[in-house]
Amino acid sequence: MGTVWGWVSDRWEVVVLAVLAVAPLVIPALGGALGGQVTTLFIYCILALGLNVMVGYTGLLHLGIAAFFGIGAYVLAILTVPTFPFQIGWLAAAAVSIAVTAGIGLALGAPTLRLRGDYLAIVTLGFGEVAKVTLRNLEQVTGGMKGLNPVPPPGAGVTVAGTDLGLAFAVDPRWFYYLTLASLAGVVWAMRRLENSRLGRAWVAVREDELAASAMGISATRVKLSAFAMSSAVAALAGCLYAASLSTTADPNAYDFNRSILVLCAVILGGLGSIPGTLLGVAILVGFDTVLAPWADSLIQQLNINPSGSSLLSFSGWRLAIFGIALVLVMRYRPEGLIPSRRLAAELHGDQR
């Protein structure tokens, strides 16, 4: 029994992945609107894992992750939409988008290397706003408030066994479900690998004590820049999936401060620097928002509890209040997060020395 549990807790990601992979075969609802909601959830998971590199591992407070999410989505859209002459395939466009966004991350990181804590938070917050306003005002390039659309689905024009893959993506949400699930699995795998490698240790060492780390021969500059780049790149991947799944970049307001904060809350709620914690945090916060709240609303409507349509009696009306109370409770009773990383748990429970 104990060994079985040990195996499971060591390879929780394999188990979860297997369950999620089988789920669409068992739950037919995942082929409908629910599938789309869960896909969004996976995309947020990827975004949060990207943010976790900076906030969790390296300890750099980043309040502008949505900007990188948006830049990733827009670069992909510019390279694929029919209003521009590039129209390259989704995979190639995603690769370019990730590289460009990582470069922009580096460009933001380089001049802000000396900043920590609040100061870096202000800079990243400002960058997020600048990026949003830029996306809105560069109308010829980004389509202004209309955004860029239609973003063709991945695999458009690629024919496999007589069916156009793009068409398959457009018709059945399960294709996107599997694409995002596979991407998420890839990101989790990569994070696992990096966490236990030289780079992962260097990230944590810089967070713990930058001076001591550099006295051990670690270049804090390079380590922080690599965290910036990695974070931005993963956020861009999430952005590429997002734009493709919506088939539009949506308007720039979709990439505003609220989204950054939501993802940051998810990371903190789940546990800074912890992969399962981050995923759980997203599942709770975003899942509550995108899956549970609409479901509860439709239930209220079905049961005819709220015939007058008063917002006091709808679930969505109370959404943010519940959200806030839950966050306060978690921070009070479990400040290290729901599934803390081994390292942070030690810090917050004060049994050092």
Add this chain to the structure above:
Amino acid sequence: MKRDRPASATDIPLLDIDRMSMRFGGLIAVSDLDLDVPEGNIVSLIGPNGAGKTTAFNCVSGIYSPTSGSVRFEGHRLTQSFGPGVFWTALAIGLVVGLFTAAAAVDVDRLWLAVVKRGMAIDEPFTLETVRRRLRGYFRAELAIDQMAGKWRVVSADGRDVLAIRRDLADARSLRNQLQAAVTARRAGPGTIPDATDMAGAASPSQPQALISDDLLDRLAAGKARVRFRGWAGLLAGGLLGAAGTIAIWRRGRRSPHVVARAGISRTFQNIRLFSNMTVLENVLVGLDRAIPGGALAMLFRTPANRRGEEEARARAVEALQFVGLAEAANRIAGQLPYGDQRRLEIARALATGARLILLDEPAAGMNPTETTELAQLIRSIRDRGVTVLLIEHHMNMVMRISDRVAVLDHGVKIADGTPADVKRNRRVIEAYLGGEA
């Protein structure tokens, strides 16, 4: 890093501090310190509190840059040299920043419209050649054809001036060519015969000049001097900013602790600075960072070289832990170790970097007599491994027992330097510790 020449063991001391001063504003913390640390020795730096010992350590290990004087390790100053790598990086970053600035300065929207979007309206292929031509056309304020609500318009390249609207593309094309010819003729000056290609379609009986006012013709012929100026100014300013920024960042890291550490000097801290939420083993592995080959991709895919490096590093980390007697605690969280063990872990971490000189800042602080004796033994065995030790310590018993040489600092000035026996008898040292005669 200048480490090309191996030090000849006899004539050059391992560490050579030469007239090093460190001042903070008006306070002189270290004044003209001369100190040689010969290879294979244990050298102690002692002195009353506030004598500038830790400041001297910080100067050596790159945390501070000395105000004057030099620190040489194996005969070399520990600064990164300005190599071609830095130059090309600065140039490349400058160019990228410059291009962005230029695009912003000349109006990204119109540039994008002229270079990317307009070609789609007239079904022009998107190749490097067409991009180059449209870019040039934009900066010369040439005329272009645009589509709007199913009609073809002859416009200036930035789309600001609409000259004519035609139902038919061929019609619009020929009109554009005539107008362009007129503009080119005006640009070339009176009496010049326009280029044959510019004259294509000029045989048409219509009077294109009527569509274009003299004023506009002049403006178009002059090209967009202002836009061109903004483009170049943006490129130049952005390029300078990018290159200067890169060099500034490089300069800042020129003599930073990690450069010094990579050269072979490692240290411990007076107030323990472990990575307290990492395990004991991980702490030592951070010290071994450089021993593991491969970049991010190698780590991601665990290339054989990376995997082997990681395994070797683990073996070396365990060995370092055994050396200081912490092998059993390898998987504990560093911050939860007892105080004395934390001190020893810091030494293990410093040793793991493969340093040839190790700076110990008050390693015995807060230790009881038994622990101090063990520590003295440990420091001796560090020396026996071939690692030179420079020590700051207040436990005089230990200092006098293990040191090969002792240097005494008082108020930032070295007042004595010699064997422990000499220093113990030195009058100035006694005065510094016990106070001078009244």
